[in-house]
Amino acid sequence: xxxxxxxxNRNITxxxxxxxxxxxxxxxxxxxxxxVLPAPPRTDGGYRVYDLNYLKRLKFIxxxxxxxxxxxxISSLLRLVDSHNYxxxxxxxxxxxxxxxxxxxxxxxxxxxxxxxEMTGKCExxxxxxxxxxxxxxx
Amino acid sequence: xxxxxxxxNRNITxxxxxxxxxxxxxxxxxxxxxxVLPAPPRTDGGYRVYDLNYLKRLKFIxxxxxxxxxxxxISSLLRLVDSHNYxxxxxxxxxxxxxxxxxxxxxxxxxxxxxxxEMTGKCExxxxxxxxxxxxxxx
DNA sequence: ATGAACCCTCTAGGGACTACAGGGTCAAGG
DNA sequence: CCTTGACCCTGTAGTCCCTAGAGGGTTCAT
Numbered sequence: 066x067x068x069x070x071x072x073x074n075r076n077i078t079x080x081x082x083x084x085x086x087x088x089x090x091x092x093x094x095x096x097x098x099x100x101v102l103p104a105p106p107r108t109d110g111g112y113r114v115y116d117l118n119y120l121k122r123l124k125f126i127x128x129x130x131x132x133x134x135x136x137x138x139i140s141s142l143l144r145l146v147d148s149h150n151y152x153x154x155x156x157x158x159x160x161x162x163x164x165x166x167x168x169x170x171x172x173x174x175x176x177x178x179x180x181x182x183e184m185t186g187k188c189e190x191x192x193x194x195x196x197x198x199x200x201x202x203x204x
Numbered sequence: 205x206x207x208x209x210x211x212x213n214r215n216i217t218x219x220x221x222x223x224x225x226x227x228x229x230x231x232x233x234x235x236x237x238x239x240v241l242p243a244p245p246r247t248d249g250g251y252r253v254y255d256l257n258y259l260k261r262l263k264f265i266x267x268x269x270x271x272x273x274x275x276x277x278i279s280s281l282l283r284l285v286d287s288h289n290y291x292x293x294x295x296x297x298x299x300x301x302x303x304x305x306x307x308x309x310x311x312x313x314x315x316x317x318x319x320x321x322e323m324t325g326k327c328e329x330x331x332x333x334x335x336x337x338x339x340x341x342x343x
Numbered sequence: 344a345t346g347a348a349c350c351c352t353c354t355a356g357g358g359a360c361t362a363c364a365g366g367g368t369c370a371a372g373g
Numbered sequence: 374c375c376t377t378g379a380c381c382c383t384g385t386a387g388t389c390c391c392t393a394g395a396g397g398g399t400t401c402a403t
Contacts, residue, residue, distance in 0.1 A: 080380065090381085091361055099359085110368045112381055121338045128341040132309055132316075133272030136359070145323065145335045153327045160320045160327075167317045173267055174310045181303040184284070185296055219349065229350085230392055238390085249399045251350055275390075 077115040086123045093123065101126060101136050101143070122146075133170065138163070216254040225262045232262065240265060240275050240282070261285075272309065277302070315340045 083090045096102035102123060105113045122143070129139045141159050144151065222229045235241035241262060244252045261282065268278045280298055319340045 078380075089361070092359085094383090095360060108368085108381095110381085111383095112368070125338050125341050128312060130359090131272055132313060133270055142337060145337050157324055157327050160324045164317065164320045164324070167313050167320065170271060171310055171313045171317065173271055174306050174313070177268075177271070178303065178306045178310065181299045181306060185299045185303065217349075228392070231390085233352090234391060247350095247399085249350080250352095251399070269390090 077117075077120065079113050079115070082115050082120060082123065085120055086127055088123055088127050096123070096126065096136075099136060101140050138166075216256075216259065218252050218254070221254050221259060221262065224259055225266055227262055227266050235262070235265065235275075238275065240279050312341055 077085075079090050079093055082088075083093060088096075093102065097104050102119065105115050105119060107113055125143070126136075126139055129142065130136075134142070142163060145156060145159060216224075218229050218232055221227075222232060227235075232241065236243050241258065244254050244258060246252055264282070265275075265278055268281065269275070273281075281302060284298060316337075319337050323335065323337075
């Protein structure tokens with residue numbers, strides 16, 4: 066109906082934002098409350114009105130959460146987005162800290178991937194292989 | 205002291221297990237309560253006694269949590285370890301689902317890594333770069 | 344046998360959501 | 374213009390995954 070037109074005109078309600086991002090309405094309001102998503106403007110009646118920037122930001126937050134970052138960490142990543150207010154050294158500080166965490170996560174996930182791939186491969190002839198999953202992340 | 209000798213003899217107390225894995229004692233007990241870590245045998249006085257298998261399992265659980273898996277997912281992964289009760293098809297089903305999720309996470313983290321690395325690089329001459337971090341996971 | 348270091352259970356709190364309850368707003372149709 | 378159903382608002386309480394603390398028992402080297 067009209068809703069879709071509003072979306073194209075960038076008047077995004079919280080319900081549309083929720084559907085577009087897969088983040089529940091209550092969670093969006095929670096993110097606003099704790100400050101990781103800025104408070105948007107409101108209609109006269111008090112409804113939140115978002116635009117495409119909020120959409121981007123929220124998708125980013127959601128994915129980072131799925132990748133195991135805390136809201137705290139995500140906030141410091143998002144500070145880079147608004148980095149006009151920060152000095153080069155502050156940015157280098159944030160990025161280098163996040164970089165080592167990201168790299169650690171990648172290497173662990175790769176080990177997990179290898180094992181899962183091997184297991185799927187071995188599971189062909191109906192016989193159950195000895196399971197090496199624990200060793201994958203044991204190091 | 206004697207503690208270390210006990211460790212070599214595989215009589216691992218909850219405190220040693222905690223130190224070895226970096227998982228807090230309370231969390232270990234919590235994992236037992238919710239069933240993701242099996243209840244170990246006890247001494248006459250009621251102390252938990254672990255061995256190297258518990259150590260492996262716990263390290264695995266911890267790292268999976270850091271990688272953003274729920275305890276539920278981890279349980280289903282661990283069921284593979286005790287997979288004598290499962291058919292090959294069930295195992296393939298679980299592993300391939302986890303595999304695609306893991307691959308998705310890796311690719312997202314790599315995009316994030318690239319952006320962070322580029323930003324650090326650009327932050328040289330005292331000027332702050334434009335931050336393209338939101339686009340990294342936006343697709 | 345004793346004391347420091349360790350462990351036990353139980354309850355309560357925090358972070359990150361999630362699910363109502365009770366009520367107000369919006370806009371399309373009559 | 375007024376209704377009506379879909380949508381939104383602000384609480385508050387509950388869930389999951391831990392984490393801290395109280396109050397008390399166990400272990401073992403000396």
